[in-house]
Structure formats: C-alpha cells, structure tokens
Amino acid sequence: MKVQxxxxxxxxxxxxxxxxxxxxxxxxxxxxxxxVFRLEINACKATLAKEKKDNPFRVYIxxxxxxxxxxxxxxxAYFRRIVDNEDKRLELIEDLDENSPYNxxxxxxxxxxxxxxxxxxxxxxxxxxxxxxxxxxxxxxxKLFPNFLPNNKPLGALHIIIGSVPDNFxxxxxxxxxxxxxxxxxxxxxxxxxxxxxxPEAIYSSLYIQSFVLKFDDKANAILLKFVENQxxxxxxxxxxxxxxxxxxxxxxxSKILKKYPTSPEYLYCPIIEIYRGDxxxxxxxxxxxxxxxxxxxxxxxxxxxxxxxxxxxFFSNYLAGxxxxxxxxxxKIGVVGNAISETDKSxxxxxxxxxxxxxxxxxxxxxARLALDGGYNSxxxxxxxxxxxxxxxxKEQAEYYFLGGKVLHRTGQPDKAIxxxxxxxxxxxxxxxHFGASSALQIGYIFQDKGQKQQAKKYFEKAISYKNHEFKxxxxxxxxxxxxxxxxxx
Numbered sequence: 424m425k426v427q428x429x430x431x432x433x434x435x436x437x438x439x440x441x442x443x444x445x446x447x448x449x450x451x452x453x454x455x456x457x458x459v460f461r462l463e464i465n466a467c468k469a470t471l472a473k474e475k476k477d478n479p480f481r482v483y484i485x486x487x488x489x490x491x492x493x494x495x496x497x498x499x500a501y502f503r504r505i506v507d508n509e510d511k512r513l514e515l516i517e518d519l520d521e522n523s524p525y526n527x528x529x530x531x532x533x534x535x536x537x538x539x540x541x542x543x544x545x546x547x548x549x550x551x552x553x554x555x556x557x558x559x560x561x562x563x564x565x566k567l568f569p570n571f572l573p574n575n576k577p578l579g580a581l582h583i584i585i586g587s588v589p590d591n592f593x594x595x596x597x598x599x600x601x602x603x604x605x606x607x608x609x610x611x612x613x614x615x616x617x618x619x620x621x622x623p624e625a626i627y628s629s630l631y632i633q634s635f636v637l638k639f640d641d642k643a644n645a646i647l648l649k650f651v652e653n654q655x656x657x658x659x660x661x662x663x664x665x666x667x668x669x670x671x672x673x674x675x676x677x678s679k680i681l682k683k684y685p686t687s688p689e690y691l692y693c694p695i696i697e698i699y700r701g702d703x704x705x706x707x708x709x710x711x712x713x714x715x716x717x718x719x720x721x722x723x724x725x726x727x728x729x730x731x732x733x734x735x736x737x738f739f740s741n742y743l744a745g746x747x748x749x750x751x752x753x754x755x756k757i758g759v760v761g762n763a764i765s766e767t768d769k770s771x772x773x774x775x776x777x778x779x780x781x782x783x784x785x786x787x788x789x790x791x792a793r794l795a796l797d798g799g800y801n802s803x804x805x806x807x808x809x810x811x812x813x814x815x816x817x818x819k820e821q822a823e824y825y826f827l828g829g830k831v832l833h834r835t836g837q838p839d840k841a842i843x844x845x846x847x848x849x850x851x852x853x854x855x856x857x858h859f860g861a862s863s864a865l866q867i868g869y870i871f872q873d874k875g876q877k878q879q880a881k882k883y884f885e886k887a888i889s890y891k892n893h894e895f896k897x898x899x900x901x902x903x904x905x906x907x908x909x910x911x912x913x914x
Contacts, residue, residue: 445479445519446526452480453620459487460624462658462691479516483529486512490536495693497726499544509537524568531557531564531577543728545764557581572618576625579611583632586908605636605908623657626650631663635898636905638869639671651680658690665699674706674798694724698733705736706798708791710744730761731771739794743787754778770894786811786820792827796834805831822851822859829863838870849886861890861899868906877910 458467474481493502516530538553561578585603615625633643654660661684668677701716717733734756741750757775788811795804829844845863852860864887871880884903
C-alpha cells in the first residue's frame with residue numbers, strides 16, 4: 424500500500440516522466456511511433472532497427488506495425504503466421520517494472536490491437552476477452568497513476584464504445600463485468616488530446632468514434648478539418664478525413680481531402696481508399712468513374728472484407744448507368760464472394776438474398792435519391808424524389824420514399840415537415856424488418872434533441888432501439904443509446 428501511495432504521489436508531481444529505466448521512450452522510439460501512426464511503415468522499421476529488441480516501446484511499435492499491415496490487407500495467412508506474437512510481447516512487457524504507468528498501458532494497447540484483428544477474422548469471443556483484459560489493465564492504471572494522460576486515450580474510447588453497445592449485446596457486458604459511460608469517455612479522450620506524444624492519436628480516436636456513435640455535427644467537423652490540416656504528412660489523417668467526411672454525408676469535402684491524399688510508396692497502401700473513390704463518384708452520379716474505383720479495390724485487395732459491399736456498389740453504378748445485364752452479374756457475385764462480418768457486407772448480403780427470392784430490382788429514382796443524400800447533395804436528392812410517382816411504389820418503397828423525403832426536409836431546415844414524413848415511414852414499416860422505421864425514429868429523436876425537448880427525444884430514441892433484426896441495428900442502436908446518455912438519461 425505504501426509503495427502504491429509513493430507511486431501515485433510521484434505521478435502527481437511528475438506526470439510525464441517514465442518511472443523506470445525498463446520503459447525508456449527514447450527520442451528515436453518516439454520518432455518510430457510517429458512514423459507508424461503516419462503509416463510510414465518502412466521508415467518506422469528502419470528506425471526501430473537501431474533500438475534494443477527487448478525495449479518495451481520497440482515491442483509495442485512492432486505490434487502496431489503488424490496491426491496496421493494486417494488490418495489494411497485483411498491477410499488472414501499473415502495473421503495466423505504471427506498470432507503467437509501477442510502472448511510473447513505481453514509476457515515480455517509484464518515482466519518489466521510494474522511501477523511504471525507504461526507497463527499496463529502498453530499491454531492494454533497490444534490487447535486492443537489484437538481484439539480488432541480477431542474481430543476482423545470472426546473470432547468475436549476471443550476479441551471480447553481481450554477487451555475485458557485491456558479494460559481492467561487501464562482501470563487499474565488509472566487508479567495508480569491518475570495524472571498519466573496517455574491512459575485516457577484507450578480508456579475513453581472503451582468507455583464510449585461499451586456505453587453505446589446495442590441491446591442485443593448488453594447481456595454479454597454484464598457477464599464480462601464491463602461498464603461504459605459515454606460522457607465520461609468523451610471527457611477522458613479530451614484529456615488525452617493534451618498529451619504531447621499521444622495527443623494526435625487521441626484526437627484521431629475521438630473523431631472516429633464520434634462519427635460512428637455520436638451525432639457528428641459542424642463543431643466536430645471543424646475539428647476534423649483542422650486535424651487533417653495540421654497533419655499534412657500523415658496518411659492516417661487524410662484517410663480518416665475522407666472516411667468520416669463520407670460517413671457524415673460530406674462527399675464534396677471528402678473529394679477535396681482526397682485530392683491531397685499522399686500516394687508516395689513510403690506510405691502503407693490502404694485498398695479501401697479505392698472504395699472511397701468509388702463512393703464519391705457514385706454519389707455524384709459519375710457511374711463509370713465509380714465502377715473504376717470499386718474494380719480497383721477488388722483487383723488490389725487480397726482479403727474478404729467489403730467485397731460483398733464493393734459488388735453491391737458495382738451493381739448500383741451499372742444499374743443507374745443503364746447497364747442492367749452487367750449490373751445483375753455483379754449483384755449475383757455477392758452470394759459467392761467475401762464474408763459477412765462487417766455491417767456493410769451483411770447489408771449487401773441481405774440485399775442480394777432479397778433479390779434472389781423476388782427478382783425485383785430497385786426503383787432507380789429512390790436509389791438516386793438515397794445515394795445523393797449519402798453524399799450531401801440535397802438538391803439532387805429532392806429532384807430525384809419529386810420525379811417519383813408514389814402510387815407506383817410498393818409498401819417497402821413507400822417507406823423508403825417517406826424516409827428519404829424526411830431527410831431532405833430535415834437537412835433543408837424544415838424539421839416539422841420532416842417529422843410528418845418520418846412518421847409515415849414508421850407506420851409503413853410496422854411489423855417489418857426494414858431499417859426505415861428505426862432510421863426515421865432516430866432522426867425524429869435528433870430533431871427533438873435539437874429543440875431541447877429531451878423527453879420526446881428519448882421516446883423516439885427508445886423507439887429506434889425497439890426495432891429488431893434490421894440490417895443497421897448495431898449502428899442505429901449505438902447512436903440512439905449515445906444520444907440518450909448524452910442528454911443525461913441512464914439506461
């Protein structure tokens with residue numbers, strides 16, 4: 424107990440000092456960490472070669488390199504080949520001085536690297552075990568070294584993610600003993616951004632998680648643009664800038680960032696950027712250019728993730744270009760390629776299965792409107808919707824029509840009219856496993872949240888969560904839960 428008190432007291436006085444010689448974060452290793460974060464992998468490997476093999480920071484950065492390479496390539500053979508490295512590295516660091524805050528921090532970081540890789544290859548149970556172990560290490564570290572800023576980076580991310588876990592997984596959290604708090608997690612990530620070394624990665628994590636879990640508003644977007652601007656030599660910054668811009672319906676912004684995207688061979692090649700190129704073109708209605716992006720992804724990517732999604736988007740681009748025969752050939756590919764681990768691949772698979780049963784092709788006007796809205800092209804979406812004859816749509820198409828119409832009205836400053844459209848979509852979705860009802864309820868929740876009507880907002884967020892078995896349940900549930908917690912309610 425006395426030893427722990429001395430350590431805590433020392434960390435208060437000197438919060439940025441590494442407390443043991445075992446954990447010597449040399450300037451050269453700090454350089455290597457910056458290089459791997461920028462995805463300059465070859466330069467990082469050369470920098471590491473100058474350091475002792477048993478230095479824990481070298482061990483951690485080597486793990487980071489493998490994580491980055493495997494996560495980008497989806498190379499399962501590579502993953503299997505080096506899978507034993509996890510335990511070897513953890514054991515080496517654990518045996519070093521436990522009186523350093525870096526002992527638990529680095530082990531937790533490594534466990535989270537491997538958790539993400541295990542999820543990527545379908546090992547969810549093993550990944551969950553990694554998350555539990557990482558959370559316990561970080562919470563213990565926080566108690567021992569409360570002023571150790573880097574600890575807040577992974578701990579804050581975990582608190583947000585765990586706090587927004589959908590209903591169908593919450594029983595797992597109880598069994599595992601995991602607790603999350605979104606507001607606490609946001610505050611922790613904010614603290615971590617103040618750290619001179621780990622701060623940029625904390626900003627990166629905060630932005631990425633916000634785009635998936637929280638409502639990504641103009642304030643968050645301004646932070647994103649500033650982050651990209653301040654990290655001009657960082658491929659990771661450009662990558663997240665494009666990804667989040669697309670996810671938050673800002674295709675023009677994504678296009679501008681992509682024009683500055685570094686293509687030098689010194690950086691790690693990220694095949695998914697080809698999908699992003701295709702998405703920007705597809706949302707703009709440039710269908711031939713979109714097809715080139717998706718085909719480049721399929722050609723250059725050696726893994727299984729996002730292949731179903733890429734073929735679905737190839738279907739969209741060819742179908743809207745009038746190449747129906749080629750479009751259907753791409754659609755049929757979805758059933759035989761890739762895996763269905765990611766939410767977008769699951770959605771593509773469900774789309775194909777519906778087509779295989781019904782052989783009904785989508786309404787082109789609705790599809791054009793949806794893609795335009797995805798890119799933030801509201802006037803083009805409105806133009807497409809206005810050309811649609813509602814009487815010629817089936818029930819599912821009508822549900823989508825009112826949902827898309829609601830989004831156009833919502834984005835063009837007509838929230839009350841938007842609510843009436845969203846409500847019609849909810850009625851049409853009753854007892855169906857389409858996402859339009861859940862998506863509409865989520866958007867109505869946001870409208871009431873913006874108006875300060877918290878109880879009404881909570882009612883609709885809870886309604887969004889109540890829908891079962893639709894393709895975007897995890898995402899919608901996470902966003903609804905995050906909004907409820909953000910307003911001060913507890914679930």
